[in-house]
Amino acid sequence: MGRLYAVEIVYRGIFQKTLAKNISRAIVLAAHKEGKPGISFGRYGDSPERNGIPAKAFAIVATDDITLEEGMAKYEPQEVDVSICVDDTLFKGVESWAWYGLQPINKLVKPGGTLIVTSVESPEVLAEMAHRKAAPYNMAIIKGTPSFSGLWVYKDDHSDVRILGAIAKVLPELFSLASVQETIRDEWHDELKATSAQRSFERLQTYTVQPTQGNPEEPYKFTMPKWTEMREGIAIPGIPMGHKMADPITGKEGGYRPERNPTFKKWATRTMRPVVDFDKCIKCTLCWLACPDSVFDVTPEGLYDANMEACCGCGVCEAVCPEPQCITMVNETAFPDNAGQWDAWRKDHDGYEKWVKEKIADRPERSHGFRFRGQYEEQVPDMLQIARQG
């Protein structure tokens, strides 16, 4: 048996589908330049044609064909040498269409393996966002906001080649920088991109994440029923009616909180979330009406509290809200948990006001989505500047 290499790319559906494919293809092609056979594939069950859905692509490479076949016998690898996360909002965990429950972002990283992430956050913040892992692993940050390359967009900010340069650095046995650069010239015909890969290779810094770092929570799990336990006729019970809410201070009951899907939570589906300033709310009901996922709980006093179990972060509520800065979408990396906002507001009014101001200050950076024509023309030069600096 020769040596088997596995790399996974964790990305978001549609917007990053081509980005992930480009990276996994280039890995295989660069390794092939050194005589190693390999395959590249996107996991089919993810249905990555869905907007923002967490998904994975893989590159499997081996020193010989027989070893490669050993790796291919299992569709999805159980552990990887390198895990690449092209969207740091996925650091809190991955909820795919291909499985039920939340998978830690570092789940497949081998002990001593490396997790490469595109982010503007510090290594400390990122390490805490990820779940704890029993063995130490390495983390390398490609500085930048999430790149997009999908069905409709191509934000050519060199994230792809910077990641490839980083792989050559952290796993030189897989391929050398020279092979990566050769592949880039073949595939993209762009010398500047080859230079970006080199800069990334030369300046990459890695951090060791210890077992004491990270989110200690047990990730949400779901046990699949046996065929004899499932209701026949592909029938699933409807979500039952909801119930009143209780005020955490007065105990007064009222309002309405709908029951929600007990097995599919939308924690990782979301790239941003609504922050609600309850003091600005005029109770117009528009967010509650427009929300496609029945996210808003109606509080006893008739306010609307966004429930983070159900929110997929689409931003419709912000768009329909007539009050300035009443609902503001904020990048998901700014939040450590899924706690309710109304609860915090009732318990500590002034503290909450301060928290809201902090979160929405300067109309926070929102990395996701294509919002206006010319957006990438504005963003790409900044990203290239970062790339040049390394």
Next chain:
Amino acid sequence: MAEAIVPHQEFKKPQAAKGDETSLITGSEAIAVACKLADVDVITAYAIRPYDTVMQYIAKLVANGELDCEYIVAEGEHSQFEIVKHASACGARVFCGSSGVGWMYAMEALTVTPALRIPMVAMVGNRALDDPGAFGVEHNDALAVRDLGWQLVWVDSAQEALDVALMAYKVAEDRRVFLPLAISCDGAFLTHSQGIVKIPSREKVDSFLPRYNRGDLLLHPDNPISVAPQANEDWLMEIRRQTAAAMERSPTVIREAYKDFARIFGRDYGNPFFEEYMTDDADVVLVGMGTLSTPVKVTIRQMREEGKKVGFVRVRWFRPFAAEELAKSLGRFKAVGVIDRDFSLGSPFHSGVLANEVRSALYPAANRPPVLGFICGLGGREVTVPDVRKMSEKVYEAAAGKSQPLTQWIGLRE
């Protein structure tokens, strides 16, 4: 023609007959009468020969005030089968049907019905698939769904059509089964030929056939469920296994239904799955489905006068297929000839569908007589007495050990 529609409020329940009536009706009309007796709630229709005779007879029953049902003429077969699928999910007893390419046009709806456990009862007026456009019988239309979870039964007389239609509701709507069921009637030979049929009273039918109870699968606001959500590889095998288990339970339920039927109506079909004719002392047998039974039986009687002991096994239920029982029966003979009124191009030995099912059933059996496949009577061509005689002689030759092609086309100009 609005005036032809009977207003709902003017409907009067017909007076139930005291005993059996006798009537000269076609196989299609017999099915329509069964719909009336079973008090079907929702019927969808779209015209195509030869199935359209059923929709005409049912329309007449509705217009005459003899049947109170929703009668919906859809804009095509796909909608026709989708409408009854949904009505059945809501607890309605349903009926529909089609023929040939019409049945194929409904294929997507036919495919989704078994997994949803919809006890739809359909009539297939067997018809050749286009091209060329032809009206005559071939069994490939109904057989196209043979792997999908549809129960498939072939009948050979108007009386059997009526009786099996009543039993079809009892079997399909049994909670242990809840699978769709298609009754195949050979185009022209059964759908357009009248025979004397005993029509049982409504009281007898009521005592035989319980109401359709969809239980916890009922699509109703009081039972909030979602049906058929998107599912991935984590669920599909379990769902398929459930549907397979329902089909595995079906033979028991079919046996019970035939037994109850014999008790209440006094007509005993014996073994529900296949009929045996003059097999007790037979050297060789022919096997086939549908109305070719008549020329086969006549030929057998003629040949027996000449001392040739030929028998006949008419397969009724194709799905579920009574493999073990059939293999046990066929193991008694020196050779078997299977007459297919269908084709399965490129299949093993280029045989018809039934011949290869029979071969497959025999494989694990202790006694495996040689099996010849015959393709005969396609596109509504008659299966003649000389054809049957020719096939019988070939089976005799096979019994004597004479080597010959495993599939032969009979009644072909060559």
